[in-house]
Amino acid sequence: MRFLRQTLTIAAKDLRSEIRTKESLNAAISFAIVILVLFSFAVDPSSEQIKEMSGGLLWLVFAFAGALILNRSFARELSNDCLDALVSSPIPGSALFLGKAVANFVLLMVVEFVSMPIFGILYNMDWMRQPLWLAAVLVMATWGITVIGTMFSALTVNLRMRELMLPTLIYPMMIPALMAAMRLTTLLINGEGIPADDWIWVRLIVGFDIIFTSLAVTLVEVVLVG
Amino acid sequence: MREKILYGVGLIAGLYLVRNLYQILLVLPDEVDQGAIYRILLFHVPAWITCFTAYFLAGAASVMYLIKKNLNYDTFCVAAVEVGLAFTLIGLATGSIWARIIWGIWWTWDARLTWALITCIIYSGYLMLRHAVDDPTARAKNSAVLCIFSYASVIITYKSIDWWRTQHPGAVLSIRTGGGRMDPAMESILFQNAVALLMLAAVMVAVRMRQEETQREVESLRRYAHAAA
DSSP states (O other): OHHHHHHHHHHHHHHHHHHHHOHHHHHHHHHHHHHHHHHHHHSOTTSTHHHHHHHHHHHHHHHHHHHHHHHHHHHTTTGGGHHHHHHHSSSOHHHHHHHHHHHHHHHHHHHHHHHHHHHHHHTTOOOOSSHHHHHHHHHHHHHHHHHHHHHHHHHHTTSTTHHHHHHHHHHHHHHHHHHHHHHHHHHHHTTOOOOGGGHHHHHHHHHHHHHHHHHHHHHHHHHHHO | OHHHHHHHHHHHHHHHHHHHHHIIIIISOOBTTTBGGGGGHHHHHHHHHHHHHHHHHHHHHHHHHHHHOOHHHHHHHHHHHHHHHHHHHHHHHHHHHHHHHHTSSSOOOOHHHHHHHHHHHHHHHHHHHHHHOOSHHHHHHHHHHHHHHHHHHHHHHHHHHHHSOOSSOOOOSHHHHOSSSSOHHHHHHHHHHHHHHHHHHHHHHHHHHHHHHHHHHHHHHHHHHHHHO
């Protein structure tokens, strides 16, 4: 119970400071819209082809915009040595990590909920045909991405070239979740259910979430404290 | 003494490889379906066995580092990953050549191939991370954590032929299929090649560890000199 309260305190702190400054959220949302627009030059937006690519396009947008949010997650604590204060505060590293992960998750979900309708309008897609399943896939894959991203944000916070290292490390690591999310999102946006053959992707995301959340929670103390 | 043993093992591995090469090129007959090109698989599979072994040991060394905080584990880990990466590239290259002959294409985005490439990228990221951290203890700690995460990609690469329908051939070795998928004489040479490559990899890891130890010593002397000045 205490652990949960500590986690939520950290998450609330991050979200509150984000709501007040809006520094990563504004950047991430505008970046997402810019990429959505840019993609219309790469493929013919009115063609049938876009239906086949919709999941891939959306998740690339989320992954790129997400990196902006994740980059700031621990880096924002560097000024005034806030990170040291957080680490020495009487909460376990895992609660600190989960709190930050929850905050990043909420922010990335906001980016996704803003991007989806814009995507629907720009590319003439009716994306609400399977709303429940789509929401489930978004939640599961976004959690996977945030767990990896938050962990690596902690890992790279003190590095030279942090802004370069984080995307280089996280994108290959996120691939299982991204791959599954892209495939499932394409199916769901096109109004199909999930055929028996594609259940492997749902299992992949669930497995990814469980494995990497437990790994990160176990190892984050080492990364933060040493 | 240590060097003599190392070079001795290296020499034995080299001779063993030459002997295997003689067997592969001059003794073994062509395969019924694939013709002469199947011979490259007798290096392709051993290269992957070697790199998976290297990555496994690197992962184990990372866990040991986090428990014991002994920098020697970190030294072993970086050596194993570098050697593993070299064998990953050999595995990708030999596989690609085989695919060009059998499938007519160098590359296909099939689950096994894609994951092998991802593994390669992830472990390159590990080496990049090491270059970005100056402090040896912080470097060892961060890279140990990354190495443990990276091992997931090795497991997925290994299991991808079971989880997805792939263009890459399924399991053929008798330890996975119970036999019958590969001629025993060919399989025996494949394992002998694996032993030779593993010995070679062990020598390379030992040499690389030596370099890493020397580098760490130079770094600490440099810090000492700066402190004294």
